[in-house]
Amino acid sequence: MAGTLAKLSCVLVMCMVVAEAAMTCNQIQGGMAPCLGYLTKGGTPTTGCCTNLRNMVNSATSTVDRQNACKCLKAAAAKFQTINPDNAAKLPSYCNVNIPYKISTNTNCDSVK
Template identity: 45%
Template structure:
């Protein structure tokens, strides 16, 4: 059942990615980078994110250098959080756990349109 939700979430990422062709970063790229984080974000992988997850967080942060890219990443993360039942506390702490600083809180309540 959990694998079906994960697959559904990744399919959603891919569908949204097609609609965001004007920006360099896509939800497909976000999904690919953060795929190794899913088990951790659902609270099923221990107290710290796996190394592959942190590598993905770092590469996503490096890829999101423009305002449109950061907003896209935020929107994709919010969609994923709603579809795959992320633990909101784990999601919010993920960048810090991985030693990456991002300019906004990963949260479904973040207004992605205000991100610079």
């Protein structure tokens, strides 16, 4: 169950997040596991959540990498409904991470640059 929720949280968060091409979907999703509590219940994201989010954003190497990460996470999020979309949208702001597009399952990953 926790792995499933982690995948969902990653989808919502990581639709806006980038990752290295060498990272697998499982690695991307696992990296966002510390955000799960915040994404489902609100409150304040953990330091580990924000650190992992920042690291993933900073690891972007190309448009293709960002689009693939978005697609991977979006697909995982589609399987779960426990993530609060408002919490996901606010995560970059809480973590002081600049993500130039809206965190949402409705994001068109092909438009991510």
